[in-house]
Amino acid sequence: MRALLTMTAVDLRRRLRDKSVLIFSLAVPLALMTVLNLLLGGVSEGDLEPVDLAVSSDADDQLAGVVVDALASTGIVDVTVTDSDDPHADVGAGSADLGMVVPSGFTAALTSGEPAPVQFVMGDGAGLSGQVLVTVAQGVVEQLRGASVAAVAAGAAGLEPDRASQLAQQVLDAQAQVQLTQGEASSEQLSTGGMLIAGQAGLFLMFTVGFGVLGLIAEREEGTLVRLRSMPVRSSTIVAAKALTAFVLGVVATGVLLTVGSVLFDVDFGAVPAVAVLVVAAVLAATSLTFVVVRLARTAEQANVVQSIIALVLGMSGGAFFPITATGLVGTIVDLNPIAAFTRGLGITSGGGGLDAIGLPVAIMLGFAAVCLLLSRLIPNRGVAA
Amino acid sequence: MGQDGTSTDVVQVQDVTRSFGDLQAVAGVSLRIAPGETYGLLGPNGAGKTTTISMIAGLLEPDSGTVQLCGEPMGPRHTKIRSRLGLVPQDLALYPDLKGRENLNYFGALQNLRGKELRARVDEVLEVVGLADRAKDPVKEYSGGMKRRLNIAAGLLHRPALLILDEPTVGVDPQSRNAILESVEALSGEGMAVLYTTHYMEEAERLCDRIGIIDSGRVQAEGTRDELIHLVGELDQVRMDGTGDLTAATDALQQVPGVQRVDPVGGGLVCAVADAPVHLAAIVTAASAHLELSDVEITRPDLEQVFLHLTGKELRD
Ligand SMILES: Nc1ncnc2c1ncn2[C@@H]1O[C@H](COP(=O)(O)OP(=O)(O)OP(=O)(O)O)[C@@H](O)[C@H]1O
Ligand SMILES: [Mg+2]
Numbered sequence: 001m002r003a004l005l006t007m008t009a010v011d012l013r014r015r016l017r018d019k020s021v022l023i024f025s026l027a028v029p030l031a032l033m034t035v036l037n038l039l040l041g042g043v044s045e046g047d048l049e050p051v052d053l054a055v056s057s058d059a060d061d062q063l064a065g066v067v068v069d070a071l072a073s074t075g076i077v078d079v080t081v082t083d084s085d086d087p088h089a090d091v092g093a094g095s096a097d098l099g100m101v102v103p104s105g106f107t108a109a110l111t112s113g114e115p116a117p118v119q120f121v122m123g124d125g126a127g128l129s130g131q132v133l134v135t136v137a138q139g140v141v142e143q144l145r146g147a148s149v150a151a152v153a154a155g156a157a158g159l160e161p162d163r164a165s166q167l168a169q170q171v172l173d174a175q176a177q178v179q180l181t182q183g184e185a186s187s188e189q190l191s192t193g194g195m196l197i198a199g200q201a202g203l204f205l206m207f208t209v210g211f212g213v214l215g216l217i218a219e220r221e222e223g224t225l226v227r228l229r230s231m232p233v234r235s236s237t238i239v240a241a242k243a244l245t246a247f248v249l250g251v252v253a254t255g256v257l258l259t260v261g262s263v264l265f266d267v268d269f270g271a272v273p274a275v276a277v278l279v280v281a282a283v284l285a286a287t288s289l290t291f292v293v294v295r296l297a298r299t300a301e302q303a304n305v306v307q308s309i310i311a312l313v314l315g316m317s318g319g320a321f322f323p324i325t326a327t328g329l330v331g332t333i334v335d336l337n338p339i340a341a342f343t344r345g346l347g348i349t350s351g352g353g354g355l356d357a358i359g360l361p362v363a364i365m366l367g368f369a370a371v372c373l374l375l376s377r378l379i380p381n382r383g384v385a386a
Numbered sequence: 387m388g389q390d391g392t393s394t395d396v397v398q399v400q401d402v403t404r405s406f407g408d409l410q411a412v413a414g415v416s417l418r419i420a421p422g423e424t425y426g427l428l429g430p431n432g433a434g435k436t437t438t439i440s441m442i443a444g445l446l447e448p449d450s451g452t453v454q455l456c457g458e459p460m461g462p463r464h465t466k467i468r469s470r471l472g473l474v475p476q477d478l479a480l481y482p483d484l485k486g487r488e489n490l491n492y493f494g495a496l497q498n499l500r501g502k503e504l505r506a507r508v509d510e511v512l513e514v515v516g517l518a519d520r521a522k523d524p525v526k527e528y529s530g531g532m533k534r535r536l537n538i539a540a541g542l543l544h545r546p547a548l549l550i551l552d553e554p555t556v557g558v559d560p561q562s563r564n565a566i567l568e569s570v571e572a573l574s575g576e577g578m579a580v581l582y583t584t585h586y587m588e589e590a591e592r593l594c595d596r597i598g599i600i601d602s603g604r605v606q607a608e609g610t611r612d613e614l615i616h617l618v619g620e621l622d623q624v625r626m627d628g629t630g631d632l633t634a635a636t637d638a639l640q641q642v643p644g645v646q647r648v649d650p651v652g653g654g655l656v657c658a659v660a661d662a663p664v665h666l667a668a669i670v671t672a673a674s675a676h677l678e679l680s681d682v683e684i685t686r687p688d689l690e691q692v693f694l695h696l697t698g699k700e701l702r703d
Contacts, residue, residue, distance in 0.1 A: 010492050014481065222480075224479045224481060226473070226475045227475060227493065227540065230445060230471060230473035231493070232469040232497065
């Protein structure tokens, strides 16, 4: 126990002294939050200019309809959709602020994994609203593509494109219902700003915990692991100290980000005990992921790359850069994403939900942690983790 | 002494082996070290020194064989007994961002030293390795030799029964090297058992009470320096330079007891003799009768030659 605390204390002191934690876990996410919040979070419905959207698409293309529906119902931009044969011309003539060209065969392309680039034409009047819509549209297209790919991989290959798009629409509808139910439970979802703060805190949490367990690899490269292992200290204690370091850094950084974010951007995350439980569960999930990474990576460099990729994937789909309304199969995957669970949990607490209302997101995060720890046991050791 | 395997031996290694894949790095090594004894493992790169040490230090599980430290089994799962061990790894094992003293405080704390005792021990080992005046500087500002010295200090803090030094002088300037050798000498004088690996034969000769010559994962021969040299029957060489009647001098020298052979070299003669210092006076007297001597020099056979004899290889390439 004493050895555990001694090692953790020195680790923490070294991390604070080299300032990398301060930069990567606090300064960078705060700066990003500020920028994104300026772009998205500071505005609420009504602040953003309404947009006239001219859309050209095959009339019977169902997934094109899904994208258009998504844009029309963002909740933050008031969109008037008109069908158009030539959005370029409409935008050029000033009769539309934003043009969107959905290529013909869009649904077929998406469901077979072919590229299907959606083009946008920004008019002078599109402004910030236009940016937001383009971002959302791209997000939706990516989700649809991901869902199709996942569906194909899951054995749904051979479906008629028609049937596939019907399925997609059904999943979308079902998703909408799930969200409604959740909205009822929490009575209110996170504002865009709150979502960004939570998503960014979650994303950078993935980086922050890397300063813990991945430090084992650095210790091996520095040669100090050999000395530690020659001392009257158990190998498991050495690993546990790294995990504890990650945990402390993660809790502190996330706590600071949520606190500073909520003050700067005027977001209320709700009751402190429930938020604290969410933070602890998220940090446990993130820390346990590093146990998997440390088994996979041979060098500190590899570990950082792997950790960054995982952080970005989980962070993006968890809503770190823009609010994603998860749909279809991707939605199911996103549901198991600890960062998404974290932001969803914060949505519940900010809507007034207490400890009893956050069972599901907490269970998802702890389940994620358990799976990671199990995986890290199963993956053969590459020599670092003692 | 260690060879009899008495229970006072600090470390007893019994026929350990270890392979990495197809490569047998250690093919059966046994050794014992008594308190106060310095044992040298002398061998070239890749001989298996570090692998042997890793098994003795409990970092690596032997494929077969046993290691005992202070009468107790030693291995990766035996944690407590490691407090009797001080390891100075071949590669530096220090935190460059921490100060010299902070490094020692940390390692000392992990060896269960606290408070006053910890402070006193840190001061003491800093003194031993001559770094007391640099303790406040971050290790990254140290010279290579200073880092090596601090690396050693960290292994000494808890007064281990066995100190293992794995090539502690590699890449070190002569001044630091001398400081390191002196501190090792002082430590064994205090009763610490020392296991010292090196591929510098002069270090093994200077420091070690007994030496094991290791190559290809096996101890090829073991004993005191003199035992090792007698083992291969090498003779001392007395070289005399001078002018005069070399033939008459050769005949006279061949009558001197102990002299086995006399050969001409350059401007003088070389006698091969069993124990040169004992016979030196007689040799010089015999030679002086026929030669005007300008220089006399004794070369004793060294471990380099022993190694060559045992393995057919040079110790250093
Ligand atoms: N972890 C490892 N994996 C694979 N091979 C290894 C490993 N450690 C050592 N070896 C091999 O075992 C042999 C003995 O290596 P070892 O490090 O014990 O030699 P050494 O005598 O310490 O050499 P040096 O003087 O260069 O330090 C070498 O051939 C080395 O390549
Ligand atoms: Mg070595």
